[in-house]
Amino acid sequence: xxxLQESGPGLVKPSxxxxxxxxxxxxxxxxxxxxxxxxxxxxxxEWIGHIYSRGGTNYNxxxxxxxxxxxxxxxxxxxxxxxxxxxxxxxxxxxxxxxxLYSSSWIDYWGPGTLVIVSS
Amino acid sequence: EVVxxxxxxTLSVSPGERATLSCRASQSVTSNLAWYQQKPGQAPRLLMxxxxxxxxxxxxxxxxxxxxxxFTLTISSLQSEDFAVYxxxxxxxxxxxxxxxxxxxxx
Numbered sequence: 511x512x513x514l515q516e517s518g519p520g521l522v523k524p525s526x527x528x529x530x531x532x533x534x535x536x537x538x539x540x541x542x543x544x545x546x547x548x549x550x551x552x553x554x555x556e557w558i559g560h561i562y563s564r565g566g567t568n569y570n571x572x573x574x575x576x577x578x579x580x581x582x583x584x585x586x587x588x589x590x591x592x593x594x595x596x597x598x599x600x601x602x603x604x605x606x607x608x609x610x611l612y613s614s615s616w617i618d619y620w621g622p623g624t625l626v627i628v629s630s
Numbered sequence: 631e632v633v634x635x636x637x638x639x640t641l642s643v644s645p646g647e648r649a650t651l652s653c654r655a656s657q658s659v660t661s662n663l664a665w666y667q668q669k670p671g672q673a674p675r676l677l678m679x680x681x682x683x684x685x686x687x688x689x690x691x692x693x694x695x696x697x698x699x700x701f702t703l704t705i706s707s708l709q710s711e712d713f714a715v716y717x718x719x720x721x722x723x724x725x726x727x728x729x730x731x732x733x734x735x736x737x
Contacts, residue, residue, distance in 0.1 A: 554717055555674065557726040570725040571631075604673055611680075616664045616721045618685065620673035 512537040514605050514621035522599075522628050528592040532605030532621060539563050539586045543608035545617055546579065546590045548601040556601075560608060560615075561588055595628045602626075632656055632720050636729035642737040649705040651732045653718035658698045662722035665694060665703045668731075669714045677716075678703065708734070 518530035532544070546558040559569035561579040569577045573592070581588040592599060602623040609618040633656040643649045653663070661681045666674035676685040678694040681701060691706040705712055713736055718729040 554730040555719075555728045557728070560726075568724060572725070609679070614662055614680070614721065616662070616676070616679045617719070617726075618676050618679075620675070623673050 512607055512619050514607065514619060516603060516605050516621045516624040518624060518626070520625055520627060522595055522626060523630050524596055524628055525594055528590070528595050528599065528603075528626055528628075530590045530603055530605070530624065530626070532588050532590075534586045534588070534607075537607075539581065539583050539588070543610065543615055544581065544588045545606045545608050547604045547606060547617070547620075548599075549604065549623070550601040555604070558590065558592075558603075597628050600626065600628045631725055632659060632723055632727050634718055634720055634727050634729035636716075636718055636732045638732060639730070640733045640735060642735050643708050644737045645708050645710060647708055647737075649708055649712075649734055651703040651705075651716055651734070653696075653701040653703070653729055655699045655701075655720055659720040659722035661697055662720060663694075663696070663701050664719045664721065665692075666717045666719060667712075667714045668717065674717060705734075 513536045515533045522528045540563045543560045545560045547555045549555045561567045576593045578591040604623045605621045606617045607619045608615045635654045637652045665678040668674040682694040693704045715731045715733045
C-alpha cells in the first residue's frame with residue numbers, strides 16, 4: 511500500500527516562500543498524478559493542485575500565481591512551493607495520490623499532513 | 631468553480647442508528663463525487679468514489695447515492711468508529727472542490 515510523508519518547515523515568515531516535500535513509498539511514483547491539499551483549522555480541505563509524474567500540472571486558480579509544483583522521480587518525491595505567504599496560508603498541508611479511471615481522477619491516499627504556520 | 635454544500639453541519643445520532651448526510655453541487659458533477667471521513671488529528675480517508683463505489687476496506691454499512699447535483703452518504707448502523715467529520719468532493723471540473731463537512735456526533 512502506498513505511503514506518503516510530508517516534510518518541511520513548520521514555521522514560515524510572512525512574504526517568504528513555503529516549501530514542502532512529499533516522499534512516496536510502497537508504490538512507484540511514475541504513471542500517477544499527485545496532489546497537494548491544505549486545510550485551515552476547523553475548515554474543509556482546499557485543493558491546491560495536481561502534478562503528473564512526468565511533470566504536467568494543474569493549479570487552483572486562486573493560488574496559481576504563487577504555486578509551483580515539481581516532481582523528482584529518482585527520489586520518489588514531489589514538492590510544493592507557495593510564495594509570498596500570509597497568515598491566511600496557515601493550514602495543515604497534505605500530499606496525496608490521485609487515482610485514475612478512464613477520464614476520472616480522485617484523491618485516494620493522503621499523507622498524515624504537516625502544520626505550517628505563517629508568522630513573524 | 632463548483633461549490634459543494636453539505637447538510638446538516640452537525641448530525642447527532644445514537645450508536646446503531648442510521649445516518650444520512652447530504653451534499654449538493656452548485657452545478658452538475660455527473661457521477662464524479664467522492665466522500666471522505668476525517669477523525670481528529672488524522673488525514674481524510676477515502677470512503678466512496680464514483681458516487682457509490684466503496685473504497686478498499688470500507689464496510690458495506692456505508693453507501694452512496696445520487697447524481698448530477700444531489701448526493702447522499704448513508705451509514706446504515708452507526709458504529710463507535712464512525713463518529714467523525716465527513717466531506718464530499720467533486721472531481722468533475724477544475725478546480726477540484728470540497729464541501730465544508732458534516733460532523734457526525736454521538737447523541
